[in-house]
Amino acid sequence: MLDEQQYLMLPGPTPVPDNVLRSMAKPMINHRGPEFKQLIEEVTEGVKMVYKTRNDVVILPAAGTGAMEAAVVNFISPGDKVLAISIGVFGDRFAKVAEEFGAVVEKIDFPWGEAADPEVIRERIAADRNREIKVVLVTHNETSTGVVNDIKAIREAVGNHPALFMVDAVSGLGAMNLETDNWGLDVVVSGSQKAFMIPPGLSFVAVSPRALRVADTCNNCRYYWDIKAALKYLEKGQTPYTPAISLYYGLREALRLMEKEGIDNIIARHAVYRDMVRAGVRAMGLRLLADDKVASSSLTAVLAPEGIGANRIRKHILERFNVVMAGGQQKLDNVIFRIGHLGHVRHLDLLAVLAALEIVLVELGMDIELGQGVKKAQEILLNKGVQ
Ligand SMILES: Cc1ncc(COP(=O)(O)O)c(C=O)c1O
Known part of the structure; x- marks a missing residue:
């Protein structure tokens, strides 16, 4: 042929644009030097633009599932009650990760091929009079079925219940509208190999101030995925551990394309x-x-x-x-x-x-x-x- x-x-x-591919062939730099500082600052701002947020965003060296695990271990303590809304494989996965780390998970399953019904969630939340639910987990775009959840409506259904609202937006962010700040989303995870147009290997977590306060008292096991540590290093323009520098170059180029469009x-x-x-x-x-x-x-x-x-x-x-x-x-x-x-x-x-x-x-x-x-x-x- x-x-x-x-x-x-x-x-x-997903396919990677040629200029993004080429940008990743650059020589290595000191990840504790001024060039990397500039790089991480630029890409963090760019990712925030895609997330429509002014909240903190950390970039993790991981597949999307790593970011889901980071969301769990930083904001859910063993024994916490979690309401997991699932419409397919990835909703099930978020619930499973929370369960593996000791959460008491109550799952609401909707038929595969359908979206979550915000009214069902509204009723379940209203029934939680003692405010036992600590976290709500939901998928933005369910990749196993090609269904997008109405995150805004689901968030509204949770209303002023104090549970943290955490969203897996790995395959939806950057392709469909998601307004982290306007909709009041506490933790939103995404990944590099989808709408961001770069190879697999980076994932992103946006974190609200409310979620950061929960992280202060969260007693789950974590070391590599410690988001507070990542934010502390970000203040210096660094990451706690050696970052995937080449992917950062790719991300910078891809974000420039996204910003231009x-x-x-x-x-x-x-x-x-x-x-x-x-x-x-x-x-x-x-x-x-x-x-x-x-x-x-x-x-x-x-x-x-x-x-x-x-x-x-x-x-x-x-x-x-x-x-x-x-x-x-x-x-x-x-x-x-x-x-x-x-x-x-x-x-x-x-x-x-x-x-x-x-x-x-x-x-x-x-x-x-x-x-x-x-x-x-x-x-x-x-x-x-x-x-
Ligand atoms: C909605 C959703 N969540 C999570 C993941 C997991 O991402 P990864 O395969 O990068 O761990 C995917 C991957 O396809 C996904 O589509």
Whole structure:
């Protein structure tokens, strides 16, 4: 094949822009010197811009799950009652991490493919008259199902109950709107390999002053993930332990791109991706797991047609066109395939991938007319414009 370019249509890791890749090839510097100080100060401000916050933000050398663990060990003590809201694999994970570190977790599960109902949470919170719940855990974008929770409404449902409100925004931040300060979110975690367009390896935690006060008395075990230590070092423009310097260079470059485009324009662009993919896939006669009202802009979960498993489609599109799509997780394995469309993706990439998918579906025996999906996606693009 002449063109070896891979279409990495995963909900993370996502494609990394060329200038970001090149920026990470710089020589090492002293992580306790003036250059690094400037670097960490610049990227911390940039990450705050994406988070829409003036709260403190720490950058951790970790996958997203590391940041989830940091959120737990800094703000939840063993024996604390935690209300975990789960709509899929990653909601379950947040609950599990809290449980592993000694929290008494009460989980509210919603069916996979649906969003959390704020009214159910409002009722549960109202019933907690003795204020026993210390923390509420919730996922912004549930990557296993392609559903986005209405974080603003859920936060409002918790109201003035004193529980800390902690959000896993690993795959949603930077692709969909999330207003850390305006919505009163106490702890928000995210990761580098999604909308931030850099390789895996860094994660972020935004922390409200209220959460920092809780950290003062939190007696869970922590050393590497000590957020107070990270903030103390940040005052000097350093990290407690040797940072992943190359990834910081990549992050600086990626944030410059994001700043240039503007966070709200980025969010609007991702909404167009969502609409293009959903319209395109539907026009091929396929069904989507999530309803339009709760559909993610980061990824789309597609139900595989009867008789053709999702994994056959993924294998075929990889071998035939070098397009990488994600599979379903756990009980959704072979039931859905997931098309990631966040970060450094272009509208034309999506048209190409939809065209490839149509050919693959025909080759696998589906009776569809070529071009219908691409046409619908083109129409969306024509009507909404290239953002
Ligand atoms: C919503 C969500 N939370 C947490 C994670 C965990 O991130 P990581 O795989 O970097 O540990 C992911 C990864 O896909 C995610 O999508």
